[in-house]
Amino acid sequence: MHNNKKLFGIAATFKTPNEIISAAKKVFSAGYNQFDVNTPYPVHGMDSAMKIKPSKLGFVTLVMGLNGAAVALLFMYWSMAVDYPLVIGGKPFFAFPALVPITFEVTVLLATLSTVIAMIALFFRLPDNKHPLHDTEYMKSVSGDKFGIVIEASDEMFKQTEVENFLKSLTPLNIEYIYFPPEESYAIFQPKFLLFLLSIALIVSGGTYFTLNKLMYMTPFNWMMDQDKLNPQKPSELFVDGRGMRTPVEGTVAKGFIPYPYKGQTNPVEVLSNPFLPTKENIALGKAKYFTYCTPCHGDFADGDSRLRGQFPNPPTLHSKRARDFSDGMIYHIITNGQNVMPSYESQITRDERWAIVNYVRVLQRAKNASDADLIDMNKEAGSNVAN
Amino acid sequence: MNIDYSQEAPAVAGRLTLAQIEELVAKPMDTKPDRKYLIALSISLTALMIGAISLGLTFYYGTGLWGNNQPVGWAFDIVNFVFWVGIGHAGTLISAILFLLRQKWRTGIARFAEAMTIFAVMCAGIFPAIHTGRPWMDGYLFPYPNQHGLWVNFTSPLLWDVFAVSTYFTVSFVFWYVGLIPDFATLRDRATSKIKKTIYSIFSLGWRHSNRHWTHYEKAYMLLAGFATPLVLSVHTIVSFDFAVSIIPGWHTTIFPPYFVAGAIFSGFAMVVTVLVFVRKIFDLQHIITLDHLEKMNKVILATGMMVGYAYAMEFFIAWYSGVQVETFVFINRALGPYAWAYWIMVSCNVIFPQFFWIKKFRRSIPVMMVIVILVNVGMWFERFVITVTSLNRDFLPSSWAYYTPTFFDAGILIGSFGLFFTLVILFTKSLPVVSISEVKAVADGAQPTYQGGDHHA
Numbered sequence: 001m002h003n004n005k006k007l008f009g010i011a012a013t014f015k016t017p018n019e020i021i022s023a024a025k026k027v028f029s030a031g032y033n034q035f036d037v038n039t040p041y042p043v044h045g046m047d048s049a050m051k052i053k054p055s056k057l058g059f060v061t062l063v064m065g066l067n068g069a070a071v072a073l074l075f076m077y078w079s080m081a082v083d084y085p086l087v088i089g090g091k092p093f094f095a096f097p098a099l100v101p102i103t104f105e106v107t108v109l110l111a112t113l114s115t116v117i118a119m120i121a122l123f124f125r126l127p128d129n130k131h132p133l134h135d136t137e138y139m140k141s142v143s144g145d146k147f148g149i150v151i152e153a154s155d156e157m158f159k160q161t162e163v164e165n166f167l168k169s170l171t172p173l174n175i176e177y178i179y180f181p182p183e184e185s186y187a188i189f190q191p192k193f194l195l196f197l198l199s200i201a202l203i204v205s206g207g208t209y210f211t212l213n214k215l216m217y218m219t220p221f222n223w224m225m226d227q228d229k230l231n232p233q234k235p236s237e238l239f240v241d242g243r244g245m246r247t248p249v250e251g252t253v254a255k256g257f258i259p260y261p262y263k264g265q266t267n268p269v270e271v272l273s274n275p276f277l278p279t280k281e282n283i284a285l286g287k288a289k290y291f292t293y294c295t296p297c298h299g300d301f302a303d304g305d306s307r308l309r310g311q312f313p314n315p316p317t318l319h320s321k322r323a324r325d326f327s328d329g330m331i332y333h334i335i336t337n338g339q340n341v342m343p344s345y346e347s348q349i350t351r352d353e354r355w356a357i358v359n360y361v362r363v364l365q366r367a368k369n370a371s372d373a374d375l376i377d378m379n380k381e382a383g384s385n386v387a388n
Numbered sequence: 389m390n391i392d393y394s395q396e397a398p399a400v401a402g403r404l405t406l407a408q409i410e411e412l413v414a415k416p417m418d419t420k421p422d423r424k425y426l427i428a429l430s431i432s433l434t435a436l437m438i439g440a441i442s443l444g445l446t447f448y449y450g451t452g453l454w455g456n457n458q459p460v461g462w463a464f465d466i467v468n469f470v471f472w473v474g475i476g477h478a479g480t481l482i483s484a485i486l487f488l489l490r491q492k493w494r495t496g497i498a499r500f501a502e503a504m505t506i507f508a509v510m511c512a513g514i515f516p517a518i519h520t521g522r523p524w525m526d527g528y529l530f531p532y533p534n535q536h537g538l539w540v541n542f543t544s545p546l547l548w549d550v551f552a553v554s555t556y557f558t559v560s561f562v563f564w565y566v567g568l569i570p571d572f573a574t575l576r577d578r579a580t581s582k583i584k585k586t587i588y589s590i591f592s593l594g595w596r597h598s599n600r601h602w603t604h605y606e607k608a609y610m611l612l613a614g615f616a617t618p619l620v621l622s623v624h625t626i627v628s629f630d631f632a633v634s635i636i637p638g639w640h641t642t643i644f645p646p647y648f649v650a651g652a653i654f655s656g657f658a659m660v661v662t663v664l665v666f667v668r669k670i671f672d673l674q675h676i677i678t679l680d681h682l683e684k685m686n687k688v689i690l691a692t693g694m695m696v697g698y699a700y701a702m703e704f705f706i707a708w709y710s711g712v713q714v715e716t717f718v719f720i721n722r723a724l725g726p727y728a729w730a731y732w733i734m735v736s737c738n739v740i741f742p743q744f745f746w747i748k749k750f751r752r753s754i755p756v757m758m759v760i761v762i763l764v765n766v767g768m769w770f771e772r773f774v775i776t777v778t779s780l781n782r783d784f785l786p787s788s789w790a791y792y793t794p795t796f797f798d799a800g801i802l803i804g805s806f807g808l809f810f811t812l813v814i815l816f817t818k819s820l821p822v823v824s825i826s827e828v829k830a831v832a833d834g835a836q837p838t839y840q841g842g843d844h845h846a
Contacts, residue, residue, distance in 0.1 A: 016834075017834075017835065017836060017837040018837045018838060021837045024599075036596075036598050036599065036600055037598070037599040037600075038596060038597045038598055038599065039597055039599060039602070040406065040570075040574065040597055040825075040826060040829055041570070041602075041826040041827070041829045041830035041835065042599070042602040042603075042605070042606050042830060043599070043836065043837060044836050044837065045837055046599050046602070047599075047603055050599060050600075052599070052600060052603050054603075054607075055603050055604045055606075055607035055608075057604050057607045057608055057611065058607065058611060061611050061615075075531075076542045079531065079539035079542070080539065080542055080543070083537075083539065084537060084538060084539055086541075088541060088543055089543075091543065095543050098542070098543035099542055099543065101548040101551070101552065101622070101626055101629070102542055102547070102548060102551045104618075104622055105548075105551040105552050105555040105619075105622065106551065106555075108555055108559060108615050108618070108619050108622075109555045109558060109559065111611075111615055112558075112559045112562060112563075112611075112612055112615050112616075113558070113559075113562065115608055115611055115612065116562050116566055116608065116612070119604050119605070119608045120593060123601075123604045124593075124595075124601050124604070126593040126594050126595065127590075127593035127594050128593075128594040129589050129590075129593075129594040130594075131594055131596060133596050134594065134596075139577055139596070139597075140577045140578070142597050143573055143574045143576075143577035143578070143597060144406070144407060144410060144574070144577070144578065145405065145406030145407045145410070145829075216524065220447065220448050220449075220450075221524060223450070224522065
């Protein structure tokens, strides 16, 4: 009946744990290596009877547990002390005691999960529902209350009649031939299967899109965004003017504001005097602000060489005699008040920055119109005597 | 009633054969649900629906529906969370710690207790998830690279909670599933219908009861038990840190971790006894879940109950001994203040009533233990209520003192969590083996070799 099938092995079942232990010992001492014992629960003493070496599973646990500890601790160190350091309760960024709980949890998680996954996938080679032992009378009885041993045909010493006689000599309850099940094949690319995959892809992507882009903006999920409260720059029905924000009371003075006495005058009779000395720091500040606000029209060196290419009228050079003869206060007045087409920079540049720009403009003017005396001074500073 | 304590009682009573054990455990899965089962299921589903409606309304209108106020900002959510996590701890204790201690009597109850752990942790997980009122934002609890460039605060006890509870759930679930694999294989081989056989085949992963596998399996089981033991202690320690790491008087105490762990085992064992009394009766498992097992659990309840009582006393002692005025006030307020009723419910249920278990007759009487364990469940819920609410309701500023009263929605969500728990338990009893078949077989009489026939003469 089974002649056309390939033999997997010959199995024998026994009634008591004592019998299976002695059977296992005899099979091993008869020299068989490819055999296995199947019992409904672990029978004590079977490992030594079958001469099975102790499980090496513990090494997986050890390595992966240590990995878990290292990964958790390093990640927390990196995120809390390197990537985004935050002061929390005045503690060090890398507050080790506070990181112990999570390190422990991750260690346990990684150790246990990898132990189980390694056991099932690597040590057992499961899932395997196609094993020849499945769906046999033998499997049904060892799953219940019998104890079985199977000698596999892959053993070097395996000879059908010899093994059968040997097993019979152990006085088992039953002897059974186990055959490989017939090979079954399935076509992977069946239209039904492809449609199934396609529908899963559509449902998952559509569901994700709907959830993240639509659902989260529907009632009540959007209630965090749309609250009954006043927002600046947003309309509100609470006030008569329909605006959410209030305008300041008449005569309100901004913080740090000092009124400029010559505002609006084209040619003021008198101007302020420069309160700042041209120190190195002040000139550096003036240079930075000059580059930000002035260079687009006045040019990098105040030559009036606009880089706006005619989109705005070019201003005159600041190296003219007229401009050089302006007092500091007059230049300050022009920046503050504007002149001809130049608008006022009062709202964009602070008072101190305006004075710094004035000092820097003086530096530019002196550099472009240096006298011989300046050259001597410069050489003195540079430590050379070329001019002499 | 005459028990000989000089000899260890057999783990399986009535000298059942292996086939009988299997038959008994598999019976609920082989038979159709009867009337009683459907009535029980409908009651628990009703409770679940009440919870679902309360929760749905909370999601829609926000947490303003709850009774939380200033200064009682933490109330039912944390109370229920700690209560359910505590219930879960009994399962891990039975399955892991008693396994390491080689207590054979655990085999009859371990599977059920583990299942209760998983269901209880699921119930517990609801509360931290919903307490923000916006549970769809809970993804922010996990450290993932986001466009804000921010990471979670790894030094916060609330984040430790996230890691502890999720690890606890995962490890408990894996532990439970590993225990179930051989049973799935046994059920697969005795299944007659094709659908059942397919389902059991998938979950059994093609387990063959091979001894070459059993070797690794037993090793893995021991490793898992070895990890689950410190894990279960760490989880309730971390839960207690939610309170103890803060600076609220009444919370800021070093006794909290051991006190919480003892309380968790206490309440968990009470819940396991409550459910097992019914299960062993309904499914005729008196021989596998014996009166001896229940008595042993009652002894654990007695012992842990007294640990909890010691902690209550020690809190008062330290409040007086430290000489801190606010601390003293908080504890006097607990016992004599507006929530004195809750405090004395807690003390009587947790410390006084379990003392009846000193008497052997009461320990072995089903009706008496039933009353006591239910009282313990009530008492342990009130313990968390007392710790949370009494410490908050009269805080540092007398002008902000307020009395906390839970609303219908608070109670509805609590009822719903019980509904979820019992629904899962009831479904579990009908769909999976409530007792580990392979483990109970292994401890039955005559299941292990005697070494007379084999070892010496072979």
